[in-house]
Amino acid sequence: MIQKLDNSKVIQANKEKNGFWSTEISGVSLPFYLIMIAILIIAIKLDRLPGGILGALAVLVLLGNLFYYIGNHLPIFKSYLGGGAVFCIFASAIISTFGILPSGPVETVVTFVNDMGFLDFYIAALITGSILGMKRDLLMKASIRFIPVAFISMAASLLMVGLVGILIGHGFGKSVLYVSLPMMAGGIGAGSVPLSEIYASALGEPSSEIISQLIPASAFGNILAIIAAALIAKIGVSFPKYNGHGAIMKENTEEIKEDERELKLDVVKLGVGLLVSISFFILGSIFNYFVPQVAAYAFMVIIVLICKITKVVPQYYEDCAVMFNKLIMKNLTPAVLCAIGIALLNLNVLAQSFTWQFVVLCLTSIITISIVSGFVGKLFGLYPVESMITAGLCNNSMGGTGNVAVLSAADRMELIAFAQMGNRLGGAVVLILGSILIRVLA
Template identity: 50%
Template sequence: MSTVTLQEKQSYRIMGMSLPLFGIVTAVVLIATYMEVLPKGMIGAFALMMVIGAILNEIGSHLPIVKNYLGGGPIVIIFGSAALVTYNFLPETSVEIMSNFMKGEGFLDFYIAALITGSILGMNRELLIKASIRYLPAILGGVVAALGLVGVVGAVIGYGAKEAILYIGVPIMGGGMGAGAVPLSQIFGSSLGVDPGEMISVMVPAVALGNAVAIVVAGLLDRLGKAKPYLTGNGELMELKENQAQVKEETKEKEKKATIDLAMMGRGLLLAVSFFVLGSIIGKFFPQVHSYAWMIISVAIVKALNILPREYETGAFQWFQFVMTNLTGVLLVGIGVAFTNLQQVIDAFTIQYVLLVAVTIIGGVVGSGIVGKFVGFYPIEASITAGLCMANMGGTGDVAVLSAADRMKLMPFAQISSRIGGAFMLILASTLLKIFI
């Protein structure tokens, strides 16, 4: 009688593992979790987050309505992980391990560094140059439409146009929590003569709920792109003319032929973290702009000037693909555990408040999509990057939105929205306060 291995026993797989093998791995990790002997640091964090992410992704990928209209696996991973923490299904020690891995040990920065460096260096050079020049108008179109629409609806339903713009519209479009709501609360507090802590308590529900709505809308836009193919570039931001389309196909062929090289991926890893460090150095001298933005600018300049040999660009691109393929689930669990306060989202659910948050997101999507189309972008990609990535919760929101929309390669443009666009919103908020007060 032949021996049946765990790998041969089942054809259905999770993370490439047969069900029996994945079940054993899951049991080991969960036993350690509830015995509170899960190793601290990246070992324990990776083990638990990969297991949770894989399970929740399977659930989200098979729920009929969720998988087709609400973003599928990614949205279930984020809010499912947040629910595990909110309702105390996980021991506090394991929550601390995962939260510290995301925040204290910088896994979010590590992930975003790989995505930004690899996706920019893997882009077509001509496309990068042309798209960057046209991107700011798409952001402005989204911001104007979002603030205008929420102001009109706020006035109509009795909430107040000024209040809707300042306390809901601006925080949502402001670049997230750390780079948006926190500095905005300081600006509002000093201008209005109130405690910034009081202002941030007003803004946090808008930012949190806006982030949740943006993730859902991202999934819906992906669904719309499948139904209306002429609206989307399937991950390409800019509409390509015939000669550019040929370049695009040639680039794809090169990527297909590029054999995975482990040493080359190691060089890609080094390039990713080095560009992140460079952004931090420049940010030290010019703190008005976030270090992420300086990293994007640095990588884009290197790509535009064609400084790096092709093999290094390929290495960075392959490292980006590895990280995106294997570690996105881990990151989404971290977003749910460390950055998503489910109770704040739930508490904000009044009909009036949800309506104003929703119209802000809709305004951002429609405005950026229309202007994006006008300047030569695909409307859905413009709406996702210049619209939703202005309206989500910064870096974590970018990952969640792009994952829900299945367009992770647009991370550089998403980060431009969150960082440079977020800085623009701080200036705009100061101007609006002077007008309204």
């Protein structure tokens, strides 16, 4: 034990000593990563970047990981402005909008994202693996108290945003569709992106124009949620009666955590996980064929949830889906964020969206969902402080990354399972609701 401790100290000391050489970006040492970036730049300059999947992935993975790393290490940005996720999206949009990235690679990425289903591939893995990876007991127990609190809070927030929208001349429908729903959709990859496709399908407009109106609410809402979580945690110290200090329920219930079983890497299981994810996505598309008013993504989430609760899927296939999900999440999340910035985010539309009315509506959503979740959470036997942070603010964050940021700001990372569950279930409801409301309110 002492020897291991000494070795770890030596390794840490060597890293601090080496500095530049020991820095890693997504598992690659910085010098080698810079060589890869240089190769990419030379290929682009010589117009020798391969087309199709290979060229698109080269741009998205290399630039995405670089931007994600930078965003997670910028002092103020990483703590208060959404970190790597937000920086990656906007940095990618900037190099695309202002011509820093030439038109050739941009067109390759746009084709890959819009015509080859790259985002569908990512979202299918995300939804299937994340839900099947949760403990069944978590879904069952938390549904009694936590889920009603989250849903009531979301409904109150939606209505309040709509009413305030009427008062400030922004309109009920526009406020709900383009501010409230994207803030509560559970992030960008599994929230704003499918929501934009739902809107695009209903309105007959390009998803690139719509997502540029959705991402501002998701990103700005995430920033406000992080700040609010830190403030609530600090204020909660003065009210011990309402503060669980990380425990969400007042009773001495068993700690509910996500299933953290170690999965041994198996290349065959990764392939099986791919098939499971694709099958669920196709099944959602089949249901969407019969009920086009409800999006395929929404059907997919519902089907996976039902299969998890009823234990229809054997443990082996659940493990495969979880393993494949981890592979995709770990290696392609920055690439997806980069793809959104390059192919889907229109900065001109975004700038037009950022008005004083928009700021007021985002603040309305944050304040309403916090107050209602705290009050209703107390009625359901939850600690108000924890309820405000998980059932409230985490449902106004950018999915998994946003949850980590919100809970880190509040020093309550032990509640990540509840935050994730609220995002997944709440996000599913938002997608279903969005597919209905876009036809009624637009």
